[in-house]
Amino acid sequence: MPTHGSLTKAGKVRGQTPKIQARQRTSPASKVRNKDNFEKRFEKRIAPGQKKPERTHRR
Numbered sequence: 001m002p003t004h005g006s007l008t009k010a011g012k013v014r015g016q017t018p019k020i021q022a023r024q025r026t027s028p029a030s031k032v033r034n035k036d037n038f039e040k041r042f043e044k045r046i047a048p049g050q051k052k053p054e055r056t057h058r059r
Contacts (some may be wrong), residue, residue: 027033040046 028036041048
């Protein structure tokens with residue numbers, strides 16, 4: 001199977017890129033998270049799932 005470029009150069013750029021430390025991620029306090037979920041579900045009435053645009057039926 002022909003390849004685009006030689007396999008000896010595979011990963012060249014990634015190997016040359018300096019490694020940086022990932023930043024420490026912290027989740028919000030459970031009280032804040034529960035309050036946000038309550039507002040989203042009951043006050044704003046946002047349905048679960050990803051945001052999908054409404055489908056319009058055109059003919």
